[in-house]
Structure formats: structure tokens, C-alpha cells
Amino acid sequence: MATLSSFVPNIVFVLVLILVLGIIVPRVEARPRAFFVFGDSLVDNGNNNYLHTNARADSPPYGIDYPTHRPTGRFSNGFNIADLISQRIGAKSTLPYLSPQLKGYNLLIGANFASAGIGILNDTGAQFMNVTRMHTQLDYFKAYQRRMTALIGATRTKRLVNQALFLMTVGGNDFVNNYYLVPSSARSRQYSLPQYVKLLICEYRKHLQRLYNLGARRVLVTGSGPLGCAPAELAGHGRNGHCSPKLQLGAALYNPQLVKMLQGLNRKLGRDIFIAANTAQMHKDFVTHPRAYGFVTSKVACCGQGPYNGVGVCRTFSNLCPNRNLYAFWDQFHPSEKANRIIVHRIMSGSTRYMKPMNLSTILALDATT
Secondary structure (H helix, E strand, C coil), X not given: CCCHHHHHHHHHHHHHHHHHHHHHHHHHHCCCCCEEEEECCCCCXXXXXXXXECCCCCCCXXXXXXXXXXXXXXXXXXXXXXXXHHHHCCCCCCCECCCCCCCHHHHHHEEECCCCCCCCCCCCCHHHECCCCHHHHHHHHHHHHHHHHHHHCHHHHHHHHHCCEEEEECCHHHHXXXXXXXXXXXXXXXXXXXXXXXXXXXXXXXXXXXXXXCCCCCEEEECCCCHHHCHHHXXXXXXXXXXXXXXHHHHHHHHHXXXXXXXXXHHHHCCCCEEEECHHHHHXXXXXXXXXXXXXXXXXXXXXXXXXXCECCCCCCCEEXXXXXXXXECCCCCECHHHHHHHHHHHHHCCXXXXXXXXXXXXXXXXXXX
């Protein structure tokens, strides 16, 4: 007959299992939903730091207003829109996929795959040499899922991915750093602007379909901003402070077709998977009426040199404004952290003028009930 003492080790073992399975696992599942970020320099949070590329933001004064006051690889004086969305959903900022710190339970937060300089097309940003193009970002996401499966199992990995939030921000470079990079680019000789926009939409649809096939079920997709109004374009292609009409036309053709494509994908899939963020209008609000949003200018970058501080990249020798909150643009192309906060506010609570078919607050409320 078994004695009481013989049951003690077994009881202890069972209690340990209960603690592990009954406490640790629910805590993991009670974390904020995972967040995955794909795209270009608007959302890159340091992946290019690990690449041999000249598309980098790893030197001062980048990061001057980040909590560490040091450059992180973000093309911002502080947080970018991906960071600010993480904050709004109650999560830590995702780590760059290429960061050696992205391992173990850090993987549960999600991952950022974005790489400055890339576009929808593989040849966009070729001048930046080694960058992580969109098809490779999606390959990395597939590899991420294998790593997660080894950590928590296939079933829980599938659930984590299906319940996650995704952000896709890409497209501007296909105009700025491809079609209009030089007066007679290879793509502009190959395609008229309307044909080129159709090509972009077609290729983008393939990327988004693949992302869905990899498990994405809630994807925020941003349009391009007012491309011709960035300080670099005012300096290079604008006239008397007016936005570049060529780049503005590209954005005007592209953004409505992007929304139409996303709506078509949703109809095909039978669910509101893809959410269109009208970042063109979000930017236009404060570019057109900067003082209404607390900016002294939306034409001059805080950091840079030349006309509008729009010539070349932001470096330690550049002109630097003392108060970044007064500038809509941080550098020649990228919004300041304050401008990013305005954009994320619209993503969270904007009307259908900004978010179609719904804003992120509505998404979070709906998903909390399912």
C-alpha cells in the first residue's frame, strides 16, 4: 500500500504543472495582441542598422527626442507611427526582426520587418543597395512563425497570428525613389503614370494576398502622403514653395485605386481584413493648415540643409530646430513625432474620411467581443 509520503512528490509535481500551465500560459495569452509591421522608412525601427546599406538613421540627431535621446534606426526625432500604435494598443514597441534581442518571449510581442528604402516593386530603392524588400519581409514573417511554433506550438502560433494586428506602410518610395528619381527613369520610360500606378496596385495586391495566406486577419494599410509637399520635393521639384505637381498627381492617382483594391480584396475574402488609412488626407490637414495643429511650418524640415532644409540627409552638421514640436517634418521626407501622433490619433478614432471601413478603436472593440 502506498504511504502518504510517497504521494508528496507526485502532489508537488502536479502543483508545479498547475502553476506552469494554469498561470504562466494564461498570462501569455492575456498579453496585448501581437503586432506585426511591414514597410519602409516611415515604420522601420532599426532593421537597416543590421544591413550594409546607406539608408540608415543610426547617427545623431536622429532619436534626439526618443526616451534614450539616442538614434535607434527610426527615421524620426522620436517615435514613429508603429511605436505609437503599439502604445495605443497597450503593448511594447515591436523589436526589429533582425535584432538579436528578438528571441524567446519577446517574440510574443510581434516583430517589425520594415526596411527603409524599399517599395512595392523589387527595383525600388536599388540605389540604397542592401535593403529588405517586401517579398523578403514576408519570407521573414514565415520564418518568424516557425520560430514561434518551436516556442509555443503550432496551434497557439496560428491563434497568435490570426488575432494579431498588422500594419503595412509602403508605396511612396515607388514614386520618389523610382519613377521620379531622375527625369527619365527606366520605369517612366517603360510606363505612363496611369499604367505605372496600375502596376503598383497589381503588385501590392499580391503582397497583401500573401500576407493573408500567412495568417493576417486585421491589416492597417496606409496610403501615400502628399508626396510632392515633402521638404525634399519642395527643394528639388517645387516652385516658390508650392508642392511638386508631378508627385502630387502620382499620389492622387494611387491612393483611390489602393482603397478600391482593398475593398475588392475584402469582398473576395468575405471579411474586413484590410483597413485603408487615408494618410494622404491626414498629412494634408496639417500640411495645408500647419498652425491649426500647432506647427510654425509644414514646408521647412527641422533637420537638414539647403532650401527648406530639404537637400541631403539629416546629419550632425545639419541645421537643427530647437523645438521639434513646431515642425511638421523632421527631415527631408519624414514627419516629426508630433505629426506622427496626429496621424495615429486619426487612425485610432478618425471618421470614414480617414479610415475605411472603420477606425482602429472600432476594430479593437469588435475584436474584443469575438
